[in-house]
Amino acid sequence: MDEVFKALADASRRSLLDRLHARNGQTLNELCEGLAMTRQAVTKHLAILEQANLVTTFKHGREKLHYLNPVPIHQIGERWIRKFERAKLVALGELKRQLEERDE
Amino acid sequence: MDEVFKALADASRRSLLDRLHARNGQTLNELCEGLAMTRQAVTKHLAILEQANLVTTFKHGREKLHYLNPVPIHQIGERWIRKFERAKLVALGELKRQLEERDE
DNA sequence: TTGACATGCAACCATTTGGTTGCCTATTGT
DNA sequence: ACAATAGGCAACCAAATGGTTGCATGTCAA
Numbered sequence: 265m266d267e268v269f270k271a272l273a274d275a276s277r278r279s280l281l282d283r284l285h286a287r288n289g290q291t292l293n294e295l296c297e298g299l300a301m302t303r304q305a306v307t308k309h310l311a312i313l314e315q316a317n318l319v320t321t322f323k324h325g326r327e328k329l330h331y332l333n334p335v336p337i338h339q340i341g342e343r344w345i346r347k348f349e350r351a352k353l354v355a356l357g358e359l360k361r362q363l364e365e366r367d368e
Numbered sequence: 369m370d371e372v373f374k375a376l377a378d379a380s381r382r383s384l385l386d387r388l389h390a391r392n393g394q395t396l397n398e399l400c401e402g403l404a405m406t407r408q409a410v411t412k413h414l415a416i417l418e419q420a421n422l423v424t425t426f427k428h429g430r431e432k433l434h435y436l437n438p439v440p441i442h443q444i445g446e447r448w449i450r451k452f453e454r455a456k457l458v459a460l461g462e463l464k465r466q467l468e469e470r471d472e
Numbered sequence: 473t474t475g476a477c478a479t480g481c482a483a484c485c486a487t488t489t490g491g492t493t494g495c496c497t498a499t500t501g502t
Numbered sequence: 503a504c505a506a507t508a509g510g511c512a513a514c515c516a517a518a519t520g521g522t523t524g525c526a527t528g529t530c531a532a
Contacts, residue, residue: 266379273377274520275370278448285452293478305521307480326478326529334452341453344382345445348389348438378490396509409491411510430499430508 265343268336271316276301277309281318284332291327369447372440375420380405381413385422388436395431 271277276299283295296306310330313319320331375381380403387399400410414434417423424435 269373269377269379269382273373275373276520278373281452291478301520302522303479304481304523308520323479328479332452337449337452341445341449345441345449348385348436348441349445380490397507405490406492407509408493408511412490427509432509 265340267316268318268340271312271318272337272340274309274312276305277313280306280309280313281332284319284330288331289329291329295330369444371420372422372444375416375422376441376444378413378416381417384410384413384417385436388423388434392435393433395433399434 280295284290292303292307292310295310296303299306310319310321314321317336318333320333322329322331384399388394396407396411396414399414400407403410414423414425418425421440422437424437426433426435
């Protein structure tokens with residue numbers, strides 16, 4: 265779980281996920297196109313995404329194909345974000361009131 | 369948006385959000401209790417959460433009260449996670465098939 | 473079979489990050 | 503008034519991060 269959050273913390277990595285979301289199964293070189301980064305930098309980012317299980321790869325000849333795995337993202341939605349969404353309605357309305365209570 | 373992801377990337381900070389979710393409006397010292405960290409370290413984490421707009425603070429005498437703001441978390445759920453949830457059903461089923469297509 | 477292409481590996485570098493310590497300021501209770 | 507309490511500020515530090523360059527390896531196509 266921590267690895268997923270860490271992986272998502274970087275904008276370049278999120279944009280790689282976006283690219284795979286737009287077209288799944290791209291090679292390393294395809295994913296490098298148009299990025300202001302060396303291939304090796306992209307490799308490192310993809311390795312981090314792979315270790316967080318956000319991306320799965322398959323070797324196909326001399327190419328490496330990258331596939332998006334949306335499951336961990338979904339889990340963060342379920343296990344983490346939903347918990348705080350319940351608080352959403354209560355929070356801001358209560359805010360002032362709780363503060364004023366302390367003033368008595 | 370990037371600031372929110374960065375803020376959520378650290379486990380200590382997520383646990384601070386958890387604590388505020390359990391009981392809103394805690395002081396700095398309250399939030400420090402039981403943590404294996406100095407007060408100043410916690411201050412820094414809270415500053416990052418505040419800058420990401422995940423936490424709002426109010427001065428009340430010599431105390432500083434911290435309130436959870438669940439809105440940015442909710443936005444990540446809406447704007448980011450949902451997008452990938454649609455891919456979830458398709459992805460893993462397609463995975464092998466797409467790979468095999470390339471073999472022709 | 474050999475050159476071009478796709479990727480891998482490793483060393484190196486600057487900056488950011490997460491933490492510390494030491495000291496200062498402001499508020500409060502007695 | 504003054505000691506204790508709550509918090510702020512700044513310098514410093516080690517380790518992690520995001521990137522680079524240089525070279526090695528494996529695979530394909532002519």
